[in-house]
Amino acid sequence: MKALYIPSSSYHDMHAKTYAGWVKILEYQEAAIRQAGFDVTVVEVPENYIDDASSFSQIASYSLYVGIFSMMNKFDLIIGSPSYAHHAFFLNNNLPKRIGVVWNQADWFRDKQLQEEFERNDSDYPTLPINNLMNEVSLSLCDRVIANSHFVKKTHAELVPEEKISIAPWGVDSEMFFPATEKPPGLRVLFFGSNPIRKGLTYADRAVIDAGEAVSEFWVLGCSPEKLDVPENSKVRVLGMVPHAEVPEIIRQCHVLLLPTLEDGMPLAVQEAMACGVVPITTEVGAEAFDDCRSGFVVPYRDPGAITKCLKLLHDSPDLLNTMSREARRKAETQTWVKFVNAFASIIEEVMHDIP
Amino acid sequence: MVLHGDKVKALYIPGPSFHDPQVREYAGWAKILDYQLQGIEKAGFDVTVAEVPKEYIDAGTSFSQIASYSLYIAANYPIDSYKLIIGAQSYMHYSIMRRNPAKTRAISFVWNNADWHRDVMLKDEYAKHHGKYTTLPINTVMNDTALRMSDCVVACCPFVKNTHIQISGLANKVKVAFWGVDSEMFSPALEQPSEFKVLFPGTDPIRKGLVYMLGTMRLLQDLEIKVVLCGGQYTVRDASNFESTGMIPHSEMPDVMRQCSIVLLPTLEDGLACSVQEAMACGVVPITTDTAADPFEHNVSGFRIPYRDSEMAAEYIRLLKGNPSLLLCMSHETRIKALTQTWGKYINDLSNIIKKVCE
Numbered sequence: 092m093k094a095l096y097i098p099s100s101s102y103h104d105m106h107a108k109t110y111a112g113w114v115k116i117l118e119y120q121e122a123a124i125r126q127a128g129f130d131v132t133v134v135e136v137p138e139n140y141i142d143d144a145s146s147f148s149q150i151a152s153y154s155l156y157v158g159i160f161s162m163m164n165k166f167d168l169i170i171g172s173p174s175y176a177h178h179a180f181f182l183n184n185n186l187p188k189r190i191g192v193v194w195n196q197a198d199w200f201r202d203k204q205l206q207e208e209f210e211r212n213d214s215d216y217p218t219l220p221i222n223n224l225m226n227e228v229s230l231s232l233c234d235r236v237i238a239n240s241h242f243v244k245k246t247h248a249e250l251v252p253e254e255k256i257s258i259a260p261w262g263v264d265s266e267m268f269f270p271a272t273e274k275p276p277g278l279r280v281l282f283f284g285s286n287p288i289r290k291g292l293t294y295a296d297r298a299v300i301d302a303g304e305a306v307s308e309f310w311v312l313g314c315s316p317e318k319l320d321v322p323e324n325s326k327v328r329v330l331g332m333v334p335h336a337e338v339p340e341i342i343r344q345c346h347v348l349l350l351p352t353l354e355d356g357m358p359l360a361v362q363e364a365m366a367c368g369v370v371p372i373t374t375e376v377g378a379e380a381f382d383d384c385r386s387g388f389v390v391p392y393r394d395p396g397a398i399t400k401c402l403k404l405l406h407d408s409p410d411l412l413n414t415m416s417r418e419a420r421r422k423a424e425t426q427t428w429v430k431f432v433n434a435f436a437s438i439i440e441e442v443m444h445d446i447p
Numbered sequence: 448m449v450l451h452g453d454k455v456k457a458l459y460i461p462g463p464s465f466h467d468p469q470v471r472e473y474a475g476w477a478k479i480l481d482y483q484l485q486g487i488e489k490a491g492f493d494v495t496v497a498e499v500p501k502e503y504i505d506a507g508t509s510f511s512q513i514a515s516y517s518l519y520i521a522a523n524y525p526i527d528s529y530k531l532i533i534g535a536q537s538y539m540h541y542s543i544m545r546r547n548p549a550k551t552r553a554i555s556f557v558w559n560n561a562d563w564h565r566d567v568m569l570k571d572e573y574a575k576h577h578g579k580y581t582t583l584p585i586n587t588v589m590n591d592t593a594l595r596m597s598d599c600v601v602a603c604c605p606f607v608k609n610t611h612i613q614i615s616g617l618a619n620k621v622k623v624a625f626w627g628v629d630s631e632m633f634s635p636a637l638e639q640p641s642e643f644k645v646l647f648p649g650t651d652p653i654r655k656g657l658v659y660m661l662g663t664m665r666l667l668q669d670l671e672i673k674v675v676l677c678g679g680q681y682t683v684r685d686a687s688n689f690e691s692t693g694m695i696p697h698s699e700m701p702d703v704m705r706q707c708s709i710v711l712l713p714t715l716e717d718g719l720a721c722s723v724q725e726a727m728a729c730g731v732v733p734i735t736t737d738t739a740a741d742p743f744e745h746n747v748s749g750f751r752i753p754y755r756d757s758e759m760a761a762e763y764i765r766l767l768k769g770n771p772s773l774l775l776c777m778s779h780e781t782r783i784k785a786l787t788q789t790w791g792k793y794i795n796d797l798s799n800i801i802k803k804v805c806e
Contacts, residue, residue, distance in 0.1 A: 140585045148511030151518070152585040158544070159592050181521065181544045221503045221515040228522040 092443070094129035095161050095187075096121055097171030097179060100153050103135050111285075112335045112359045113194070116261060119428050120192060123259075123435035124170060127443070134160045147222050154178040168443065173229035173236075174222070180232040188442055191233040194261075194356040196376065197246040198223040204354040204392070205289060212288050235442045237435060240357040240379045259435040260379070262428035263362035270368030270420055271343040277307025278406045281345035281369065283360040284352065285313045285332070291351035291374070291393070298349070298398035299326065305399075305406035312341055313360075343367040346412060347405060352377050353392055361387070366423035368416040372401050380426060386418040455805075457492035458524055459484055460534030460542065463516055466498055475697045475721040476558070479603075479626065482790050483556060486624070486797030487533060490805070497524060497534070510586050517541045527551060531805055536600070537586070540593035548598075552805050555597040558626075558718040560738065561610040562587040568716040568738075568754070569654060578653045594620075599804045601797065604719040604741040624797040625741075627790035628724035635730035635782055636705035639775070643768055644673045646707040646731065648722040649714070650694070652679055656713035656736070662757030663711065663764065664688075670768055677703055678722075704729040708774060709764060714739050715754055723749075728785035730778040734763050742788060748780040 098117040101107040107114050124131050136156045142148040158178025161169060166187045169179045173191035180189050195201070202218070209216040227250055230236060236256045238244040244256045280299060284290030292314070299309045312330045330341065342348070348364035350373040358377040365371060365380060371387035381387035390397040405412045461480045464470040470477045487494050499519045505511040521541035526532060527550050532542050536555035543553045559565070562582070573580035594600055595616040602608040603626045611621050645664075649655030657679075664674055674689045677700070681691040692703055700722075704710070710726035712735040720739040727733055727742060733749035743749035750763040767774045 140583075140588065142508050142510045142583050142585055144507035145505055145511055147505045147515060148508055151514040152510060152583075155514070155540075155585060155589055155592075159588060162544075162592075178541075178544065181541060219503075219505050219515075221505050221518060224503065224522055225518055228518070 092129050092167040093165070094124050094131050094168040094170060095157075095164070095166045095179065096124055096131050096133050097154075097157050097169065097176040098133065099172045099175045100136070100141070100149070102133065109334050109336075110332055112338065112363065115335075116194070116359075119262075119432055120170075120435060123432040124168075124439060126432060126436040127439040129168060129439075132164070132166070145219070146217065147219055147225065150174045150222075150225070151178075158182060168439070170439070173233065174226050177225055177229035177232075180229050188235075188446065189233045190439065190442060191230055191236045193230075193236055193243055193247055194239045196243055196354055196356060197250055198226055199249060200246040201354045208288055208353055212293070214288060234446050235438065237438055242376055242379060243356050257438045257441075259431055259438060260426065261357050261359065261362065262426045262431040263359070263366045263423050264428065265366045265420075265424050268339045268342065268363045268366035268423070270416070274346060275307075275344065278305060278347060278402065278412075279308040279310065279345045280306050280347045280349050280402065281310045281312060281342060281364070282349050283312045283338075283342070283364070284350060284358070285315075287314050289352065289354055291353050294351040294393055294395050294398065295349045296327075297395035298351070298402065301395060301399040302402040302406070305403045310341070310345060312338070338363065339367060342369055345369050346416075347372060347402065349398065349402075350374075350377055351390060351392070351394075351398060362423055362426060365419035368420040370405065370412065370415045370419055372398060381419060381422055386415060386422045454491060454493035455530040456528060457487050457494045457531040457533060458497060458520075458526070458529040458542070459487055459494050460497045460517075460520055460532060460539040462535045462538045463499065463504065463512075465496065472696050472698075473694055475700065475725065478697075479558070479721075482627070482793055483533075483797065486794045487531070487801060489794055489798035490801035492531060492801075495524070495529075508583070509581070510583055510589070513537045513586075513589065514540075521545045531801070533801070536593035536597065537590050540589050543593050543596045552599075553597045554599045554601060554801060554804055555594055556601050556603075557594070557607055557611055557621075558603040560607055560716060560718060561614055562590055563613070564610040565716050572715055573653055576653050576658065599800065601800055606738055606741050607718050622800050624793055624800060625788060626719050626721070626724065627788045627793040628721075628728045628742075628785050629790065630728045630782075630786050633701050633704065633725045633728035633785075635728075635778070640706050640708055642673055642706075643671065644675055644707040644709075645764065646675045646677060646704060646710045646726065648677045648710065648712065648720075648726075650678045652681075654714065654716055656715050656755070659713040659755055659757045659760070660711055663713070663760040666757060666761035667764060667768075670765065672764070672768065675703060675707055700725060701729060704731050707731050708778070709734060709767060711735070711760060711764070712739055713752060713754070713757070713760060724785060724788060727781040730782040732767060732774065732777045732781055734760055743781060743784055748777060748784040 101114050102117045134157045136153050140156050142152040155178050161179040168188045170190040230251050239261045282295045299306050309326045310328050316329045348369050348371045355376045361371045361377050362380045378389040383389040388401040464477050465480045497520045499516045503519045505515040518541050526542050526546045531552050533554040600621045608621045612618050647660050676691040683689040710731050710733050717739045723733045723739050724742045740751045745751040752759045
């Protein structure tokens with residue numbers, strides 16, 4: 092059987108592959124499609140065919156190029172990011188099975204969480220109604236949607252019948268991400284994310300300031316320094332963007348991952364921190380990988396006070412910090428990429444066998 | 448096609464200009480969209496005209512503008528409930544891809560030359576004049592795919608047809624419904640113009656060959672000739688024989704044309720330049736290149752010149768300026784020729800093509 096895999100433009104982007112941790116997931120997805128018995132084709136779109144003036148034009152031009160390729164070749168399955176695959180999904184001629192893979196929340200949820208937040212931070216909110224329409228139409232054409240978490244499934248269930256959505260939770264590489272043998276003194280807190288508004292850096296920063304002596308250092312990883320307007324604070328160390336290969340060494344030097352994100356799919360940073368024995372404090376949108384109060388803390392959105400309490404608690408109770416650290420690592424060890432690949436492949440097999 | 452009982456439904460996808468009052472006011476070609484609509488109705492269809500709310504248009508580039516318009520339509524109109532989808536090929540590319548060919552026929556209108564021809568003619572020209580050539584390969588992919596997936600392509604003239612039949616898969620699909628001209632609105636002046644004026648119409652100076660027109664006028668400096676630049680944002684300095692009308696509403700075009708004896712359009716790339724037919728209807732003799740020369744007969748109702756040839760155009764103008772009787776005779780011929788190119792004929796031809804495709 093032949094499958095056309097339409098991952099997104101990041102698949103062939105060397106910069107994204109070096110710096111963005113999530114990009115390796117595209118390879119695991121491909122491995123899963125092969126495991127399900129397919130001969131997989133991935134089309135590379137030449138750069139001069141991409142109109143990168145806006146996110147819509149970038150995705151639509153990529154999608155059109157791949158859609159035409161799909162028209163000229165017969166496939167049994169078309170699978171990939173719904174927006175990048177939407178031209179191929181639109182085609183009515185070959186009638187292959189169509190599977191959309193989603194790893195971000197549905198647009199309506201993102202808009203609800205972020206539109207005001209961007210305005211409050213004097214930033215342009217970069218989406219257009221046509222992007223949402225593109226995603227919605229594409230999802231409606233799928234035989235099945237594969238989400239990476241229950242939360243992502245829940246937000247998409249507003250757009251697609253719930254029974255059409257399956258879950259293959261993401262894993263973490265627990266050999267690459269492992270705990271340090273020794274930790275520095277004090278409580279070193281890490282914020283990890285490329286988009287400071289979306290990932291709630293303002294709230295993290297406020298909480299760290301309010302925590303006073305409880306936090307010895309606050310490391311900010313992933314944001315370009317020019318994007319940041321962090322108040323002068325001797326605890327803050329801006330690390331900028333680093334290659335993903337260097338991330339484990341940074342994470343394992345910290346005690347706590349603080350990610351009060353407003354909108355996310357399933358943030359890999361949480362799982363990677365857990366694998367390093369670093370205790371995550373995050374919002375419900377990033378909290379599926381751990382058990383609240385056992386292997387991490389779930390805090391409400393936009394609530395620096397709740398974060399400060401958790402930070403103080405962990406500072407004041409070294410035993411609790413150690414226990415939660417061990418529990419986080421133990422939990423992460425159960426979340427493997429092998430499991431992800433197996434779950435993903437099973438869903439594909441089910442679609443091919445069960446859907447007429 | 449014989450229609451029994453209820454009318455069969457068609458979706459007309461004209462592009463955003465159909466609902467844009469500014470385009471309607473200034474661009475002469477936009478009225479053609481109304482004639483297309485009439486042609487579809489004449490073929491017996493109950494026509495829905497697709498409309499896209501402005502906030503859904505990503506106006507960043509021509510590709511994003513077209514793709515967002517096209518996507519909105521495919522997502523919001525029930526394509527399979529129409530017997531026919533018809534319109535500008537790129538603006539309906541999603542609908543063409545989405546349709547079930549057994550249920551819904553697709554007809555595309557083309558009124559520009561094929562992209563390959565435009566690229567051949569303009570890419571170097573823009574570079575030569577330090578202009579930014581703004582098309583993307585993905586636009587061509589979009590256009591060609593939509594055309595290949597259409598059941599029929601309706602071109603506005605034989606030249607446009609000829610550039611399209613060279614696209615693989617289109618050889619037998621392209622028909623011509625020749626554009627018309629409103630010969631009542633565009634009618635000759637009651638008296639011959641008192642001055643010898645040459646009209647240059649066009650908003651895009653590189654595409655329309657402004658530099659070659661200027662070359663021609665330099666060769667004619669010994670003659671008393673005035674030049675009227677119409678349509679673009681031209682600034683005239685130190686040249687008393689040049690005047691610029693700027694952008695004017697299309698309703699004011701007939702008066703501008705009637706003051707002129709000749710329309711000189713050394714265009715490098717065009718569809719069927721409306722302004723040539725409109726000038727002809729006003730009895731203004733056209734001198735233009737192959738790409739805009741379908742409406743007249745060379746040496747009878749106008750003159751054909753090679754691309755980028757200022758000298759040949761100068762020779763023809765010198766000939767007409769020196770022979771008022773020849774000018775009068777050709778002016779008459781050109782008006783007569785224009786009178787045969789009616790919108791009524793266009794509507795009939797279009798409706799016959801549609802009926803045949805939907806049979």
